[in-house]
Amino acid sequence: MEEGLTFALKDAQKDAQKDGPKDGPKDGLKPSREEILRQKNLQRFKAEALAESRRLRARSDYRPEFDRFLRLLEAGPLAFAERPGGRPVMALLCLQAPLELFHAHGFQPYRLFGGSLAAERLAAPYAPATACPMIKSALGSLALLKGDGPQLGLAGLIAPTTCDWIVKFPEPLRAMGLNVGPVMALDLPHGQTRDLGQKKWLKEVYGLNSFLAERSGAKIARQDLLRSINVYRAANRAFSRLIELKRQGRLAQIWFGVLAGSFFGEEAESWVKAIEELLPLLAEARISKAKAAVYLTGSPIFFPNFKVLRLIDEAGLTVVKDDLCSMERLLTGPVHYGDPSMAGLMEALAQRYQQGCQCPTCFDADRRVGNLAFGHKNNLFQGLIHHALKGCHPFSLESLTLERALTLKGLKFLRLETDHSPEDSGPLLTRLEAFRSGLAAFG
Ligand code: SF4
Ligand code: SF4
Structure with a gap:
């Protein structure tokens, strides 16, 4: 079995049943069982991330410039819990929500999905064993942060209703006692070509705009949205260059995954700047x-x-x-x-x-x-x-x-x-x- 991943989901469920949902004494002196489990899995979460980073750094195509992106991935959801002074974080499940709107309202969108088994382990008692692992990892990553404040440092959660697991996401969230702030379901029509669906979706996007305005305390002007559209235009440009380099054989898929995966770990502008600095180096990489x-x-x-x-x-x-x-x-x-x-x-x-x-x-x-x-x-x-x-x-x-x-x-x-x-x-x-x-x- 691989280093850092020496526990399986079977053990996770056993552990969770033993230590899981029951709260122990909360006398301020002795941590509850729930807190002990959280701490244990937090350590596992960090070990898992470090083990994968070590494997990546050992590859022959590793370059030190990848480190800043790897560090963002290693921090995972902890990155936003530990970023004082940054934009308030609005959590997101699926990608089907206009990121430019979050940006225009001053929020940092953060996609909760991840690949951590340790995070999944924390969600095990609250989600069916057959649940989508992304949903479990999203729930678990929030549970990892539980000790970090009443609202886990989040301004809210946007859940585009793409699949049933996402539609039901708020239920285990509540059962786990996790307060993410206000939750908005963004109703994405499943038919893309129908006129009615397009009109309905436009209304949903206006609804998201109002939700974000309410959370930030101010409406946005046309120029704010235009500015954000331009920020994401630059991000798309840089991203397309990465894709080209991958097609040419200068960037392996696994590194492409690292660069893409770090996108939500920082503000779009700084990610674009770092990618733009990396692009000329990658363009010279051996095919x-x-x-x-x-x-x-x-x-x-x-x-x-x-x-x-x-x-x-x-x-x-x-x-x-x-x-x-x-x-x-x-x-x-x-x-x-x-x-x-x-x-x-x-x-x-x-x-x-x-x-x-x-x-x-x-x-x-x-x-x-x-x-x-x-x-x-x-x-x-x-x-x-x-x-x-x-x-x-x-x-x-x-x-x-x-x-x-x-x-x-x-x-x-x-x-x-x-x-x-x-x-x-x-x-x-x-x-x-x-x-x-x-x-x-x-x-
Ligand atoms: S619906 Fe599924 S495939 Fe689409 S963005 Fe969400 S997780 Fe990804
Ligand atoms: S079940 Fe839904 S949330 Fe999970 S990966 Fe598939 S589309 Fe995404």
Whole structure:
């Protein structure tokens, strides 16, 4: 078993049942059982993060410039608990919420999802064993912060209603006694092309604007929104350059995951500045030896759980393109507007986020099949790896649709179903190696 990940979810559940939901004495002298468990898992959370960072730093393509991004990932949710003087943090679950609006209102959006088993462990008594690991990790990461203030240092939580686990998220949150401040459900229509859905979504975006204004205590002006749109335009520009470098073989997927994953760990402006400094160095990086090129799709992958990315590498495959919402789909392009009035900007913002959504929670599977087949037709990649987290129903379901449609088009398809535990690493590697030998040599 891997270093830093020497505990499995089975143990987590056992521990949680033993120590979990019952509160011990709270006499101010002796910590409760709940607090002891939190402290224990906080140490595990830190150890897990450090173990993954150590593995990353030991790679031959590691460069010291990656360190600042790694440190942001290592801190995880603790980063915002320990940032006095920064923008107030508004927690976020899915990406389907216009980040520019958060910024214009003076908030730092922070996506709660993560890949920590230690965080999941804290949520175990409050979520079904079959729950999406992202949901458990989000709950657990908030529980890790429990000692840090009545509202965990958050200004609120935005939950776009993309999948059922997210819709139900506030329930275990309440059961765990976690106060994240006001919660807003952002109702994302699942049909993207319908006129009615688009109108409804625009109304939701206006609702988010009012919610954020209420939380910040002030309305925003057109210029504030325009400024934020420009900040995110710069972020999109820098991000597109990273994607280009990845396509050229100058940036490995695992490092791309580090850079993308650190985006919420700091303010957008400082992330853009750091990436812009890194870009010329990466542009000079040696192009890595050609391996079989694959497309990676499916459930998101977050630090410190890069198990699947490492195994793909070990199997002699290289990810040239992905559409994970934690990676290439993090920033899917700037907001384009023709009408610079406040109404025009709001409409452009709503449209950009609804049309840009490629989640399997949307109704239109044909659009995803079409996009994936297009890359294959253009010889970008030879095979497709579909990663479904156990408990992530939207991706598990779509994997069957995609497999049928794409294999008919001649694309090699590998479905991987896994979780955050390291125990299935051996069988996964064997399947990836077999997949690799089925692909023609690339290059
Ligand atoms: S794929 Fe979409 S719905 Fe699922 S976690 Fe990512 S952003 Fe949310
Ligand atoms: S889409 Fe999948 S990964 Fe995302 S929250 Fe829902 S179940 Fe979890």
